[in-house]
Amino acid sequence: MIQALAPSGATETADNExxxxxxxxxxxxxxxxxxxxxxxxxxxxxPDVVMYGxxxxxxxxxxxxxxxxxxxxxxxxxxxxxxxxxxxxxxAPKVYLAQGYGDFSFVLTSGKRSGTTMRTTWIxxxxxxxxxxxxxxxxxxxxxxxxxx
Numbered sequence: 001m002i003q004a005l006a007p008s009g010a011t012e013t014a015d016n017e018x019x020x021x022x023x024x025x026x027x028x029x030x031x032x033x034x035x036x037x038x039x040x041x042x043x044x045x046x047p048d049v050v051m052y053g054x055x056x057x058x059x060x061x062x063x064x065x066x067x068x069x070x071x072x073x074x075x076x077x078x079x080x081x082x083x084x085x086x087x088x089x090x091x092a093p094k095v096y097l098a099q100g101y102g103d104f105s106f107v108l109t110s111g112k113r114s115g116t117t118m119r120t121t122w123i124x125x126x127x128x129x130x131x132x133x134x135x136x137x138x139x140x141x142x143x144x145x146x147x148x149x
Contacts, residue, residue, distance in 0.1 A: 018088040021124055021131050022098050026083050033079040038069040044133055046125060051136040078107040083120060094126040095134075102138065116140075
C-alpha cells in the first residue's frame with residue numbers, strides 16, 4: 001500500500017505521480033539487484049546522494065554508493081525489495097519523501113536464502129528527466145524504544 005500525502009491544495013494527479021515515481025524507482029532498483037549489478041544500482045542514485053548505511057565511510061556520492069554496493073559482491077547473488085506501507089509526501093515540485101517498510105529477500109552466493117524487514121526512507125528527485133534517489137536510509141525497527149531504563 002502506498003499512501004501519498006500532497007501539500008494542501010494539491011490534486012489527485014500529484015498522488016498518482018507519487019505512486020508511479022516510487023513504483024518506477026523500486027522496479028529499477030530490483031532489476032539492478034536481481035544480479036547484484038553494482039554499476040546499475042549506483043546509477044539509481046544522484047551524484048550527490050547521502051545514504052545512512054550499515055558500513056562506515058560508504059555513504060556519500062556515487063563513489064561511496066559504488067563502494068557500498070561493491071562491498072556485498074561475493075556475498076549477495078540477488079536481492080529483492082518489496083516496499084509496503086509507504087507514505088509519500090511531496091516536499092517540493094519533483095521531490096518526494098517516501099517512508100515505510102521494505103521486505104528484503106536475499107540469495108547469497110552460497111545459494112542460501114534469507115530475508116529481513118527494514119524501515120525505509122527515500123527522498124526521490126527528478127534530474128534530467130529521470131527519477132533518482134537523493135537520500136537513502138534503511139534501518140531495523142528497535143524491539144523497544146531506545147530509552148535508558
